[in-house]
Amino acid sequence: MILSTDASPLIISLATTCTATVATFFLGMVAARVMYDVRGGLRAWIDGILTLPLVLPPTVVGFFLLLIFGRRSFIGRALEHVGVTIAFSWPATVIAATVIAFPLMYRTTLGAFEQVNPTLLQAARTLGATEWVVFRRVLLPLAGPGVVAGAVLAFARALGEFGATLMLAGNIPGRTQTMPIAIFSAAEGGDMHAALVWVVLIVILSLAIVRLLNLEKKNRVLARAEPDLSTTDLPAQLPATTFPHQESESTGTLEVDLERSLENFTLRVVLGARNGAVGLLGPSGAGKSMTLRMIAGLSTPDRGRIVLNGRVLFDSAGGRNIPAAGRRIGVVFQDYALFPHLTVAENVGFGLSRAPKDERNARIWKQLESMGIAELANRYPRQISGGQRQRVAIARCMAMEPDALLLDEPFAALDPHLRRRTEEQLRATLAGFKGPVVFVTHDMEEAFRFCSELLVLDNGQVIASGPKHKLFETPRTVAAARLTGCKNIVAARRVGSDCVEVEAWECRLRTTAAVLEALTHVGVRSHQVAFQKPAGTDNTFPCWLVSTSEAPHEMTLYLRLHAQPLPGQLPHLQADVTKDVWRQLSAQPQPWSLTLDPERLLLLEG
Incomplete structure (x- = not known):
């Protein structure tokens, strides 16, 4: 049996895969963290380059690697001057596996980073955390499952790498012959039994990694489902020595x-x-x-x-x-x-x-x-x-x-x-x-x-x-009056220093404040609409009820001035009154007497 005579493909594959996975893990995380902050059109181009080995045929990737690290390349010749040869050596298997597996680690990690709520990172920064602390204590832990999944995928891809490895490292038994290459050699030589053994071994290793990943995920969920409430690093009670706010030479502004x-x-x-x-x-x-x-x-x-x-x-x-x-x-x-x-x-x-x-x-x-x-x-x-x-x-x-x-x-x-x-x-x-x-x-x-x-x-x-x-x-503008809760705002025009005409309400209103030329609207807050003022009071008009809306402690009345409303007519204004006032009003015949206090009128612009 082949495993009893030559186990070098297993050893080479495991050494190559583990080394490539470690390299891919760090390179992928660095690339994902950098790309996490990149925005604009340049992002798509960089992302495309980083993920290119994922879509290119492995032999094409291996050819490009051979052009870069081969003995005739600039890098290859420079390395030979210091006694280092990359092509057709074990480091070549690591480089090929790393390049092929890198896109899976990078893309999975970047996706995991982007799933983290960015507000959490912002909160960490406002609490004084440096970017390294934000990454180490917030981003990486929250993206952890995705990062682990990326490492597993990278391991599996590196374990099964064939085309790029064959192009850059060749098929040298005992040096660069990984398990996928051993399968190819055995099948090419007609030894299907040996090829099947290596295939089964790769499948078993891959299933073991997936199983360990699922087990780790299950343990993590169980560990967080019921936290231990029996212990704490905090003292049992507030110590005698307290740490008050550190006063600075500030004016509090x-x-x-x-x-x-x-x-x-x-x-x-x-x-x-x-x-x-x-x-x-x-x-x-x-x-x-x-x-x-x-x-x-x-x-x-x-x-x-x-x-x-x-x-x-x-x-x-x-x-x-x-x-x-x-x-x-x-x-x-x-x-x-x-x-x-x-x-x-x-x-x-x-x-x-x-x-x-x-x-x-x-x-x-x-x-x-x-x-x-x-x-x-x-x-x-x-x-x-x-x-x-x-x-x-x-x-x-x-x-x-x-x-x-x-x-x-x-x-x-x-x-x-x-x-x-x-x-x-x-x-x-x-x-x-x-x-x-x-x-x-x-x-x-x-x-x-x-x-x-x-x-x-x-x-x-x-x-x-x-x-x-x-x-x-005294809000100055219509927008300010609305945002401060004024519900009755209508167009108006100045007809005197203390008088405005409101066409929508078919009336003129007296004011205590001077009316400026810039006036465009008048407003009155719904809770400041008064009822049952003495006859002859300024801005007092008959009104009829159009509809009501009830709240636990008050009633909202929708009213129309001067004449009983016809079917389909909209109310002129809204009044909010207490339940006691509502009981008194509802017991009286209509029209009721409504007063818009001259001191309460809002004179507005815009």
Whole structure:
């Protein structure tokens, strides 16, 4: 039997395949990581070159390798001068197997990298992680199954490589004759029994590798299904020595003046934030999240300047752009961006890798306690609720003691009950925070409850800004009034210094504020529509009910002025009243008396 007389093809194949797999593993990962960041038309060309050995016949690949490493080639002659010969040697078998197997490792790994949520990588950067740490602790672990699959495929392809090996290394028994080449030689010489033996051996090796891969995958799933909650590296209680926020020589200010061209508009934002929360209010797609990304260093503005506590983070004129890892800005993402392969405690401590172990554990435990999630320390994000994930995300940011905090619609994924509870928790957490906070939301009521200053964005432009009470009471533009919740806005024209005409409502309205020539619309908030004012009060009109909409604690009334509505006529305006007011009104005959308070009218432009 051939194995009893000459086992060299098995030894050569295993040595070649293992060496080629190791080389392919590292080369493929490096290439995949580089290509992960490449964008534009150049990416397709580079990707095509890297995957070319996958589609070319192996003999063609072997021919090109012979042209590169053959004795007549420039590289071959240069190597011969130092006593190295590649062609028709064992290293040639490794080179051929590596080149042929490389595309499988590269493409599989790149696909695995691209399946990882990029927000997780961005979150790691905002927590101070360098690119190497991001790769080692986030990207590679999450893409691990795909990377392992790529290595297995590369091993299998290298084990079965024939054409390129034959062209570059030849068929030299005991030196370059691998098992596939031994099969070819045995079959060519008529020894079908020997060929069958090598075939069976290759099949057995391949099945063993696949079986080991499936077993490892099964063990990994079982290990993560039920984490051990009995042990932890955290101390049993908060130690006597605490580690307060490291105060810098800062004034607690964030100054932002940025511009960036986007697909549909140019984003232009100017804001100043001091201690306390500044709300970015606006509809979806207005540029709110992009503004946060530019402040955090995750996206680069076209021009502008960012200064935090006197420290210049970005200055297009001066060519300064500190990366996200060096900005010390905490970000709570809309989807929380918790690392799924790390426990709650490991998530909270992710940004503390440079701190001594005792200090790191103390700070982790302090945040877990303050957010009421200490009992979740050893659970994984998939094993906790949405509200708990949100608290973990906040604790993770606060543990790194940031100089500023950015919150991107942090309550968007929560139900109303959890939202209120989490709002209270976050408000308590931020009560002792010394730095500026920028809070992104499209919810007017949420912005009003949480923020002292507001900035309203629409189509990339700041259309209103200032203290929240002033902004809600006197929005200057139609867009600002709508975004701050005004539901009754109609076209109007100035007919006097204190009077406007509203054609849609068939009336004139008196105002207490001076009416400017630029006025185009007038508005009144639905909860400020009053009923049963004394006769002769300014802006008092008869009204009829068109329809209603009921909420748990209030009624929305859709009303028409001056005359009883005909079938199909739309209401003039909307009024939100309490259930008590509704009970009083519904007991009275129509028309009711409606008043639009001159002091409450919003005089708008645009």
